[in-house]
Amino acid sequence: xxxxxxxxxxxxxxxxxxxxxARRFAQAYPVVLLSRKPESYSDIxxxxxxxxxxxxxxxxxxxxxxxxxxxFETIQKELPGKKLAAAVYNVGAGRSFRPFLELTVEDLDxxxxxxxxxxxxxxxKALPLLLESVNDSPHPPSLIVTGATxxxxxxxxxxxxxxxxxAKRALAQSLAREFGPQGVHVAHVIIDAVIDIPRxxxxxxxxxxxxxxxxxxxxxxxxxxxxxQHRSAFTQELDVRPYVEKF
Amino acid sequence: xxxxxxxxxxxxxxxxxxxxxARRFAQAYPVVLLSRKPESYSDIxxxxxxxxxxxxxxxxxxxxxxxxxxxFETIQKELPGKKLAAAVYNVGAGRSFRPFLELTVEDLDxxxxxxxxxxxxxxxKALPLLLESVNDSPHPPSLIVTGATxxxxxxxxxxxxxxxxxAKRALAQSLAREFGPQGVHVAHVIIDAVIDIPRxxxxxxxxxxxxxxxxxxxxxxxxxxxxxQHRSAFTQELDVRPYVEKF
Amino acid sequence: xxxxxxxxxxxxxxxxxxxxxARRFAQAYPVVLLSRKPESYSDIxxxxxxxxxxxxxxxxxxxxxxxxxxxFETIQKELPGKKLAAAVYNVGAGRSFRPFLELTVEDLDxxxxxxxxxxxxxxxKALPLLLESVNDSPHPPSLIVTGATxxxxxxxxxxxxxxxxxAKRALAQSLAREFGPQGVHVAHVIIDAVIDIPRxxxxxxxxxxxxxxxxxxxxxxxxxxxxxQHRSAFTQELDVRPYVEKF
Amino acid sequence: xxxxxxxxxxxxxxxxxxxxxARRFAQAYPVVLLSRKPESYSDIxxxxxxxxxxxxxxxxxxxxxxxxxxxFETIQKELPGKKLAAAVYNVGAGRSFRPFLELTVEDLDxxxxxxxxxxxxxxxKALPLLLESVNDSPHPPSLIVTGATxxxxxxxxxxxxxxxxxAKRALAQSLAREFGPQGVHVAHVIIDAVIDIPRxxxxxxxxxxxxxxxxxxxxxxxxxxxxxQHRSAFTQELDVRPYVEKF
Numbered sequence: 001x002x003x004x005x006x007x008x009x010x011x012x013x014x015x016x017x018x019x020x021x022a023r024r025f026a027q028a029y030p031v032v033l034l035s036r037k038p039e040s041y042s043d044i045x046x047x048x049x050x051x052x053x054x055x056x057x058x059x060x061x062x063x064x065x066x067x068x069x070x071x072f073e074t075i076q077k078e079l080p081g082k083k084l085a086a087a088v089y090n091v092g093a094g095r096s097f098r099p100f101l102e103l104t105v106e107d108l109d110x111x112x113x114x115x116x117x118x119x120x121x122x123x124x125k126a127l128p129l130l131l132e133s134v135n136d137s138p139h140p141p142s143l144i145v146t147g148a149t150x151x152x153x154x155x156x157x158x159x160x161x162x163x164x165x166x167a168k169r170a171l172a173q174s175l176a177r178e179f180g181p182q183g184v185h186v187a188h189v190i191i192d193a194v195i196d197i198p199r200x201x202x203x204x205x206x207x208x209x210x211x212x213x214x215x216x217x218x219x220x221x222x223x224x225x226x227x228x229q230h231r232s233a234f235t236q237e238l239d240v241r242p243y244v245e246k247f
Numbered sequence: 248x249x250x251x252x253x254x255x256x257x258x259x260x261x262x263x264x265x266x267x268x269a270r271r272f273a274q275a276y277p278v279v280l281l282s283r284k285p286e287s288y289s290d291i292x293x294x295x296x297x298x299x300x301x302x303x304x305x306x307x308x309x310x311x312x313x314x315x316x317x318x319f320e321t322i323q324k325e326l327p328g329k330k331l332a333a334a335v336y337n338v339g340a341g342r343s344f345r346p347f348l349e350l351t352v353e354d355l356d357x358x359x360x361x362x363x364x365x366x367x368x369x370x371x372k373a374l375p376l377l378l379e380s381v382n383d384s385p386h387p388p389s390l391i392v393t394g395a396t397x398x399x400x401x402x403x404x405x406x407x408x409x410x411x412x413x414a415k416r417a418l419a420q421s422l423a424r425e426f427g428p429q430g431v432h433v434a435h436v437i438i439d440a441v442i443d444i445p446r447x448x449x450x451x452x453x454x455x456x457x458x459x460x461x462x463x464x465x466x467x468x469x470x471x472x473x474x475x476q477h478r479s480a481f482t483q484e485l486d487v488r489p490y491v492e493k494f
Numbered sequence: 495x496x497x498x499x500x501x502x503x504x505x506x507x508x509x510x511x512x513x514x515x516a517r518r519f520a521q522a523y524p525v526v527l528l529s530r531k532p533e534s535y536s537d538i539x540x541x542x543x544x545x546x547x548x549x550x551x552x553x554x555x556x557x558x559x560x561x562x563x564x565x566f567e568t569i570q571k572e573l574p575g576k577k578l579a580a581a582v583y584n585v586g587a588g589r590s591f592r593p594f595l596e597l598t599v600e601d602l603d604x605x606x607x608x609x610x611x612x613x614x615x616x617x618x619k620a621l622p623l624l625l626e627s628v629n630d631s632p633h634p635p636s637l638i639v640t641g642a643t644x645x646x647x648x649x650x651x652x653x654x655x656x657x658x659x660x661a662k663r664a665l666a667q668s669l670a671r672e673f674g675p676q677g678v679h680v681a682h683v684i685i686d687a688v689i690d691i692p693r694x695x696x697x698x699x700x701x702x703x704x705x706x707x708x709x710x711x712x713x714x715x716x717x718x719x720x721x722x723q724h725r726s727a728f729t730q731e732l733d734v735r736p737y738v739e740k741f
Numbered sequence: 742x743x744x745x746x747x748x749x750x751x752x753x754x755x756x757x758x759x760x761x762x763a764r765r766f767a768q769a770y771p772v773v774l775l776s777r778k779p780e781s782y783s784d785i786x787x788x789x790x791x792x793x794x795x796x797x798x799x800x801x802x803x804x805x806x807x808x809x810x811x812x813f814e815t816i817q818k819e820l821p822g823k824k825l826a827a828a829v830y831n832v833g834a835g836r837s838f839r840p841f842l843e844l845t846v847e848d849l850d851x852x853x854x855x856x857x858x859x860x861x862x863x864x865x866k867a868l869p870l871l872l873e874s875v876n877d878s879p880h881p882p883s884l885i886v887t888g889a890t891x892x893x894x895x896x897x898x899x900x901x902x903x904x905x906x907x908a909k910r911a912l913a914q915s916l917a918r919e920f921g922p923q924g925v926h927v928a929h930v931i932i933d934a935v936i937d938i939p940r941x942x943x944x945x946x947x948x949x950x951x952x953x954x955x956x957x958x959x960x961x962x963x964x965x966x967x968x969x970q971h972r973s974a975f976t977q978e979l980d981v982r983p984y985v986e987k988f
Contacts, residue, residue, distance in 0.1 A: 100421070100422060103371075105312050105364060105368060108364060108367050112359055116355065116410050116414070117352060117355060120406070120410075121352060123347070124352075127348065128348065140984070150417075154417040154418065154419070154422075154423075155421060155424055156424035156425035157421070158421050159417070159422065162417035162420070163363050163414040163415075163417045163418050164414070165417070166413035166416060167363070170406070170412070171409075172401070173401030173409070174347070174401035174403060174404070174405050174406035174409050175347060175406065176401075177402055178406075179347075180985070185984065196973065211971070211973040214973045214974045217971075218970065218973050218974035221966075221969075222966070225966040228962075229959065229962070230958075230959035231983065231984040232934075232937065232956045232959050232983045233955045233960050233962075233963060236988070237979065238976045238978065238980075239978060240974045240976050241974070242973045242975070243926065243973070243975050247918070387737070424740075424741065427737045427738070430737060432737065440726075440727070443726065458724070458726040461726045462724055462727060465723065465726050466727050468719075468723070468724070469719070469723065469727060469729065472715075476715070476716065476734075477709055478736065478737040479687075479707065479709045479736045479737070480709060480712035480713050480715075480735070480736070481735060481736070481737050482716065482733055482734050483733050483735070483741070484732065484733060485729045485732035485733075486730050486731060486732075487727045487728065488730070489726045489728070490634070490675060490679065490728050491675045559846050594868070594915070594916060595865065595869065599858060599862060599865075602857065602858060602861050606853055610904050610908070611846060611853075617841070618842065618846075621841070621842065622842065644911075648910070648913070648914030648917075648918070649915060650915060650919035651915070656911035657911045657915075660907035660908050660910060661853070661907050661911075664891075664895040664903035664904045665900050665904050667903070668841070668896060668903050669895075669900065671895070672841055673841075
């Protein structure tokens with residue numbers, strides 16, 4: 001079965017990591033882009049097509065199980081006979097950075113919704129498809145999950161954000177241990193960085209050092225490398241940060 | 248202000264750790280026991296009273312913010328003028344131990360509800376009271392949170408359980424970093440053990456070795472030690488396990 | 495066998511943690527104090543005796559296997575028939591805090607010598623004695639090892655110091671896993687603090703906050719608690735730091 | 742400056758990871774192979790040359806500072822005007838897997854010698870050269886260090902082995918934090934695997950599953966990826982293991 005019989009899906013696409021990962025994987029596969037709003041993916045879909053790739057977008061809130069189920073039904077219709085080679089989960093609400101006593105339980109729920117429940121719903125639909133690709137996909141079928149500094153560390157004023165990120169990491173670990181032996185590569189990428197995107201243009205990070213924010217394209221190369229790892233040498237977790245980042 | 252001007256509250260009380268912690272802290276303070284159902288705390292309340300201590304129970308689901316608010320109002324009425332010296336959060340739903348594709352999002356939600364949302368609600372009510380005790384409580388006011396092996400490790404078939412436990416740990420860390428400098432001791436106890444309670448009597452653990460399950464009373468001594476630590480030497484996290492436990 | 499049939503040994507005694515631990519354990523046992531130089535332990539030995547306890551000191555470099563062997567022979571002669579209940583390893587050279595390219599291999603060797611080789615030599619002599627006490631010591635026989643922030647984190651300019659501390663932690667973990675099931679409690683204490691001793695009197699730590707340095711006596715209470723833990727609930731590792739310490 | 746103005750050095754070359762890394766980097770650079778004995782590198786040097794690459798070997802014990810200094814002098818003579826782009830430290834003595842009380846301090850010293858002192862000596866010579874390459878090397882100059890399962894975990898009967906591996910990881914972390922901001926990429930690879938080499942041919946690993954041992958070539962691809970990461974997205978640490986490995 002040729003490599004154009006496979007596709008990739010990237011959830012959480014926008015100007016940063018998700019978009020760059022979609023573009024990178026589009027060099028090898030048709031790519032489905034998933035975001036809550038069309039304006040998050042429409043430009044990237046157009047860009048991929050213009051570069052000669054195949055792509056389309058679907059609007060869905062991954063925290064909503066029915067919406068995710070519906071998205072995967074749409075994919076099956078749009079890409080009949082194609083099999084899933086890679087699924088990337090890059091969704092995760094922004095940090096609130098507020099004192100704990102000013103947070104509401106809705107802040108916590110929102111972080112949980114996008115980071116943990118969303119990954120859960122996405123993985124429940126993606127994993128059965130990835131399992132079907134174990135024998136013939138060009139690279140081991142992969143589920144790659146985006147984490148953050150807060151995946152490893154509950155800092156002051158990051159209670160809601162860290163709770164969601166920790167839970168997401170727990171899921172990624174558990175899935176790696178359950179599905180790795182079945183041939184699916186589940187990896188967790190801890191991005192310890194501000195991403196270099198238009199929205200962060202005016203952020204002064206790392207004293208304004210050149211390359212002091214992570215380039216989405218650079219991150220995407222690492223996601224691609226993870227996907228291409230041989231099954232005798234899977235990485236479950238790695239960190240990425242600018243050379244000047246304190247850690 | 249004398250030590251009988253202070254009280255402790257233990258959420259998640261039953262035959263195991265929570266009950267033993269309540270009994271231990273009742274040697275020093277009146278204790279409020281919080282559980283979803285009266286049958287979880289009624290025996291222990293009676294036991295504490297019989298031993299000459301003060302205790303009463305309140306039924307509340309900690310994952311429900313309104314129920315927690317109501318419980319704390321009841322406490323203020325029942326213990327007028329008393330201040331909070333220690334709050335222990337020992338709630339956390341049992342593990343499901345099922346393959347990921349057999350779980351439903353309700354399993355995940357349930358783990359999140361009791362482990363993370365419950366601690367969030369409880370801490371939002373307890374922390375303002377603990378802050379008020381910083382200057383005069385007999386020991387640094389403490390919020391002690393119970394974790395598990397799954398707080399550090401997402402094992403295969405523990406996706407839902409680990410997600411809740413990781414999120415709980417994130418909260419405990421973040422609260423320690425925010426409230427420690429204000430004088431409140433937030434600690435997280437990783438219990439890597441089967442607890443020795445009637446329900447686990449027939450479990451063969453650690454090849455049936457004597458003391459191969461953790462004694463709730465032994466655990467309670469460590470909770471009490473954490474509460475009594477001087478503010479110049481707070482422990483944020485420790486593990487506890489039977490001597491024969493593999494780790 | 496009565497508790498005065500047992501003794502404790504503390505290696506690495508001076509004005510700080512080791513001295514306070516020796517004083518604390520001397521409330522229950524005769525204590526042997528081990529340091530490279532008599533001036534490190536002589537005052538504390540005198541202090542313990544004045545308070546009605548039993549103590550004596552031995553000069554030895556724990557990194558020197560023959561010196562450690564000789565020290566344990568002396569102990570057997572001085573305390574005939576007594577058995578070892580607790581051994582504390584608190585030795586560890588100070589940090590150099592210099593850029594890596596200014597360090598010499600002797601700096602690294604020195605950190606290794608006191609932190610890792612010293613613990614190795616000490617444990618090889620103490621563990622057989624602790625094993626003999628499993629059945630009758632008042633508390634589970636214990637080997638407690640002092641670590642530092644650098645046990646978990648290799649910071650810039652801490653290459654030599656962190657290498658020794660990491661190695662020491664590896665030993666403590668390995669010994670816990672081998673000797674725990676045999677009934678010996680091996681614990682590792684990560685002290686993330688400046689200790690409040692005469693030498694650090696003029697250090698401004700944590701903006702000069704009261705109790706911003708760890709009280710040796712407070713630390714010693716936690717060492718004692720570790721020693722008294724029931725074998726069904728051993729702690730392998732915990733951290734301790736002042737409430738105001740950033741982490 | 743063209744890429745053939747740069748070279749790579751790999752210390753700890755044999756039939757496994759080191760040899761495969763040397764072959765992989767030889768596709769881009771002349772490669773210097775360092776091992777204690779010529780028989781460890783001579784076949785690989787020949788293989789690289791036959792494939793059209795440039796390579797030569799030097800015999801040196803990295804734990805011996807003078808031998809390492811001499812090796813780097815030889816390199817400067819053999820490759821006049823060339824600059825160092827990548828240095829890989831893959832040295833580390835085998836595990837003894839013996840009960841602690843059967844080990845001698847020489848076992849510990851030996852693990853320290855090859856894992857920690859060796860990396861220290863190697864890094865002291867390599868880092869000044871890597872710093873000189875920051876502005877013009879084809880990829881950020883890199884120091885990549887090989888770790889093992891025992892870098893993170895002190896298992897029973899791995900006291901000596903784990904002590905060396907922990908110390909090595911401490912050095913790698915400290916160097917990453919000191920030299921990263923200067924533009925040198927220091928990464929640590931945790932190989933949680935048996936390597937698939939002639940010596941392990943008859944080991945039954947992971948129930949004999951295909952690809953149950955790590956392919957050296959697969960590992961080498963990940964080392965190469967680390968070297969090619971953009972400076973805005975450096976990985977400091979990652980794990981690699983066969984899909985069927987328990988962890």
